[in-house]
Amino acid sequence: xxxxxxxxxxxxxxxxxxxxxxxxxxxxxxxxxxxxxxxxxxxxxxxxxxxxxxxxxxxxxxxxxxxxxxxxxxxxxxxxxxxxxxxxxxxxxxxxxxxxxxxxxxxxxxxxxxxxxxxxxxxxxxxxxxxxxxxxxxxxxxxxxxxxxxxxxxxxxxxxxxxxxxxxxxxxxxxxxxxxxxxxxxxxxxxxxxxxxxxxxxxxxxxxxxxxxxxxxxxxxxxxxxxxxxxxxxxxxxxxxxxxxxxxxxxxxxxxxxxxxxxxxxxxxxxxxxxxxxxxxxxx
Amino acid sequence: xxxxxxxxxxxxxxxxxxxxxxxxxxxxxxxxxxxxxxxxxxxxxxxxxxxxxxxxxxxxxxxxxxxxxxxxxxxxxxxxxxxxxxxxxxxxxxxxxxxxxxxxxxxxxxxxxxxxxxxxxxxxxxxxxxxxxxxxxxxxxxxxxxxxxxxxxxxxxxxxxxxxxxxxxxxxxxxxxxxxxxxxxxxxxxxxxxxxxxxxxxxxxxxxxxxxxxxxxxxxxxxxxxxxxxxxx
Numbered sequence: 135x136x137x138x139x140x141x142x143x144x145x146x147x148x149x150x151x152x153x154x155x156x157x158x159x160x161x162x163x164x165x166x167x168x169x170x171x172x173x174x175x176x177x178x179x180x181x182x183x184x185x186x187x188x189x190x191x192x193x194x195x196x197x198x199x200x201x202x203x204x205x206x207x208x209x210x211x212x213x214x215x216x217x218x219x220x221x222x223x224x225x226x227x228x229x230x231x232x233x234x235x236x237x238x239x240x241x242x243x244x245x246x247x248x249x250x251x252x253x254x255x256x257x258x259x260x261x262x263x264x265x266x267x268x269x270x271x272x273x274x275x276x277x278x279x280x281x282x283x284x285x286x287x288x289x290x291x292x293x294x295x296x297x298x299x300x301x302x303x304x305x306x307x308x309x310x311x312x313x314x315x316x317x318x319x320x321x322x323x324x325x326x327x328x329x330x331x332x333x334x335x336x337x338x339x340x341x342x343x344x345x346x347x348x349x350x351x352x353x354x355x356x357x358x359x360x361x362x363x364x365x366x367x368x369x370x371x372x373x374x375x376x377x378x379x380x381x382x383x384x385x386x387x388x389x390x391x392x393x394x395x396x397x398x399x400x401x402x403x404x405x406x407x408x409x410x411x412x413x414x415x416x417x418x
Numbered sequence: 419x420x421x422x423x424x425x426x427x428x429x430x431x432x433x434x435x436x437x438x439x440x441x442x443x444x445x446x447x448x449x450x451x452x453x454x455x456x457x458x459x460x461x462x463x464x465x466x467x468x469x470x471x472x473x474x475x476x477x478x479x480x481x482x483x484x485x486x487x488x489x490x491x492x493x494x495x496x497x498x499x500x501x502x503x504x505x506x507x508x509x510x511x512x513x514x515x516x517x518x519x520x521x522x523x524x525x526x527x528x529x530x531x532x533x534x535x536x537x538x539x540x541x542x543x544x545x546x547x548x549x550x551x552x553x554x555x556x557x558x559x560x561x562x563x564x565x566x567x568x569x570x571x572x573x574x575x576x577x578x579x580x581x582x583x584x585x586x587x588x589x590x591x592x593x594x595x596x597x598x599x600x601x602x603x604x605x606x607x608x609x610x611x612x613x614x615x616x617x618x619x620x621x622x623x624x625x626x627x628x629x630x631x632x633x634x635x636x637x638x639x640x641x642x643x644x645x646x647x648x649x650x651x
Contacts, residue, residue, distance in 0.1 A: 137636070171515060171598075176614065179611075185599070200596070200601055215505040216503075216504030241609075313642055320614070324616060325614070343615065346617070347616070
């Protein structure tokens with residue numbers, strides 16, 4: 135107990151020095167001067183599309199793209215708050231509202247894929263093989279077969295709610311214990327459905343790249359109403375003067391250019407194309 | 419899922435030395451250790467001062483700090499998110515979705531642990547050695563450096579507890595970091611991502627690597643305090 139304060143500093147330094155050493159050894163995270171932040175959806179990230187196309191964009195322009203992957207609703211909020219330069223999502227009505235509210239000057243269609251109804255191989259609702267998503271949902275509701283809903287205001291969630299509406303079912307009023315809202319991303323919803331033997335609506339890209347399928351298979355596909363359009367918007371500097379509008383617009387331009395469209399079309403998993411470019415298509 | 423696949427995934431990660439994976443490990447260590455360092459620089463003196471100081475409402479402060487040890491990481495993350503968002507009070511700094519934001523969130527999580535445990539350690543030491551310290555002229559706040567030194571091994575454990583909390587959490591770093599590949603992706607957010615992709619063996623393999631790293635750091639700290647005890651004790 136006769137230690138000098140100086141020695142106490144040394145001892146404290148012993149432990150903290152450990153931290154300092156590790157810090158000195160750790161390389162700084164790679165970062166380039168020029169970057170944009172893109173708020174996008176879990177489907178584009180989880181499917182591996184960005185890993186494929188972003189290096190091509192960077193090679194062309196020198197701009198690094200930092201992707202935050204969220205549900206469509208959350209991604210739009212991130213753009214609204216000014217925390218992203220570009221929003222790249224899939225819920226047309228919400229995107230048009232984003233533009234109407236003045237957060238972006240324009241919304242451009244980029245690509246599409248489709249939704250598929252995933253269900254257990256045993257097919258407890260007896261809907262497998264059908265091409266009529268609305269009839270399938272009606273049957274699931276009537277038989278009260280377990281159904282997993284994203285419940286997270288994502289683009290897929292919005293599409294699911296819309297399909298219930300088309301089926302004439304007021305899901306908010308008619309949902310029972312069979313309807314399970316998990317409030318999480320597509321992957322988590324598929325994991326949950328695999329564990330519970332439930333039906334779930336998924337975008338095809340996430341489904342193709344999903345590894346933990348268990349007994350799940352595609353139950354319903356090929357219905358026109360399962361169309362899934364992606365759009366891109368660069369956040370307007372009118373609302374948020376700090377956004378990198380020029381570089382953000384450059385990314386949107388590239389995505390909709392022949393080169394970007396080809397990059398999207400070229401992305402495949404096990405020979406299957408995941409996204410279909412349609413930037414030029416009117417009304418998409 | 420086979421257990422073998424998990425170990426295989428972990429083994430492949432470590433042996434493969436993939437630069438992307440090493441970057442993730444380096445970032446995790448950088449963020450967590452910086453957060454613990456900052457929390458130690460603030461928390462050790464503050465905790466000791468709290469142990470010795472007597473003021474009205476002291477008991478309430480101690481109870482609050484103890485309770486904050488249970489602060490849900492996602493709440494800390496959300497608070498930092500709203501603070502740093504472009505629409506928030508510190509928005510102009512542009513710190514959201516950067517490693518700095520992750521460090522800030524983790525400091526908030528680690529600090530209560532460091533302060534509360536330091537307060538307890540120093541208070542016990544003070545009650546034991548008060549008379550002796552006073553007899554050599556160290557009273558009140560002047561006793562803090564000596565007390566911190568004598569409690570160094572218990573305090574190292576407090577810092578390790580803080581390190582454990584920071585390295586294991588995913589809620590806060592996911593919200594304020596955004597899990598950006600190559601920039602704010604840590605081991606825990608990668609585990610979350612791989613889980614959502616359904617690649618469970620890889621997710622668990624990453625978990626195994628994370629556990630091994632934590633084990634190594636604890637072993638190093640243990641060894642360092644042993645050596646320290648021999649030469650300084």
